[in-house]
Amino acid sequence: MILAEKRVEVRRVEIDLRNGEQFSEQFRAVNPACTVPVLVTPEGEALCDNASIARWLEEVYPDPPLMGTGxxxxxxxxxxxxxxxxxxxxxxxxxxxxxxxxxxxxxxxxxxxxxxxxxxxxxxxxxxxxxxxxxxxxxxxxxxxxxxxxxxxxxxxxxxxxxxxxxxxxxxxxxxxxxxxxxxxxxxxxxxx
Structure with missing residues (x-):
């Protein structure tokens, strides 16, 4: 919803949680905690929780503000x-x-x-x-x-x-x-x- 509110397009990769894809070696290389969501920044940094993802999006895409203005x-x-x-x-x-x-x-x-x-x-x-x-x-x-x-x-x-x-x-x-x-x-x- 944050991405949609800020009108930001990202490449999405679906992770099949039902079949345990989050535990694969390929996914562990991105996020050793084996959790979703993950956002990989243009710099290659993997942000692995809602708080860091929301904060990064707010800083990089400040309009519309979703974390307050004052x-x-x-x-x-x-x-x-x-x-x-x-x-x-x-x-x-x-x-x-x-x-x-x-x-x-x-x-x-x-x-x-x-x-x-x-x-x-x-x-x-x-x-x-x-x-x-x-x-x-x-x-x-x-x-x-x-x-x-x-x-x-x-x-x-x-x-x-x-x-x-x-x-x-x-x-x-x-x-x-x-x-x-x-x-x-x-x-x-x-x-x-």
């Missing part, structure tokens, strides 16, 4: 991005990686086998439901998570809501502000990119 706005974006990742995406990761048969022995991303802990899936479900309430409350006060501008925090929260649907967690009928925000995000061309 000190307070940048701080709000950072806060809500962290909350979307920690309270939302990490919760869904706990559910998916600790309950899916396909993730048996893969409870954490990366090259090492890690066994599932079913209790973490239940904790993740509870955390995800709480974060939906947090989002609805925040979006009752402001059009976007960090204020008046769409940002990487909105992208992360949108990804959380989309992944939550995979495990049958969805906004409740009384999450009116969240529903309006979701409609606005889904209307953006980047949501279908």
């Amino acid at each position: 000190p307070l706005e940048k701080a709000r974006v950072a806060e809500w991005l962290w909350r979307a990742e920690f309270e939302g995406l990490m919760a869904i990761m706990e559910v998916l990686r600790n309950s899916s048969r396909a993730m048996a022995g893969r409870a954490l991303p990366g090259p090492h086998a890690v066994e599932q802990i079913p209790e973490l899936a239940e904790r993740g479900r509870a955390r995800a439901h709480r974060f939906l309430d947090v989002l609805d409350t925040r979006l009752g006060d402001t059009p976007w998570l960090a204020g008046d501008m769409f940002s990487v925090a909105d992208i992360a929260a949108f990804v959380f809501v989309e992944f939550a649907a995979w495990v049958k967690i969805a906004p409740a009928g009384n999450h009116d502000a969240l529903a309006g925000w979701l409609e606005a995000v889904r209307a953006r061309p980047s949501a279908s990119a």
